[in-house]
Amino acid sequence: MNYTFKWSVLWSGQSASWLLQGVLTTLELSVLAWLLAVFLGILSGALRTVTFAPLRAAAVFYVEFFRNVPLLVWMFFWYFGVPPLLPLAIREWLFDHGAEFWAGMFALGVYHGARMSEVIRSGIQSIPKTQFEAAVAIGLTTFQAYRLVIVPIALRLIVPPATSESLNLLKNSSVALTISVAELTFQTRQIETYTARAIEALTAGTVIYLVLCVGIATVMARVERHLAIPGLITRGG
16 A cells, blocks of 8 residues: 555645534534424424324324435425525525525425434333323313423433434535535535545544544433433333
């Protein structure tokens, strides 16, 4: 092997600033998409367990549709398909304020919201029915029982599978490079192009993703231990 490593390319020139900007964009994209995914996941996951058939059917359609559509196709749809449908003023504002970023964020959030929904549903279904019956017995409506009792308990039970899905979202944010979002993978490819040092650039990106994911998993393991409910565990997820 005659290849000579030159790790200094990662902090010389603009490489360091590109990597930093890529990390910040990846985190910003992932956090916003995660918030959307959690909201949609809680809503659709709860609706999948209610007895009112139309609401349950709508939630099932949402989950099954996005579980069976590739993320890349959905991202292209948001970036190339949605803007022409918007009013001219909104479309111009978007393209002046990073349309590719918002398209990537919505694509990630909606896609992973469907997957998060399954996690939420498994958490709700792992709760003994007596919890819901007791909540109704003390005078709570179905909505109040879900909001005040069922969903809070489910969220404590699903920390491990929800963490796994959150890490998948973080890693899938790299797909946003296909619509020119300057996230971490985009920036490592840019460093590779300008320095002709593919191994060094891609190794840097790999290590950064690894550090981010391991760091998040470590924090969430502590959260899991803190929120654990003795005697209750999730089924599936």
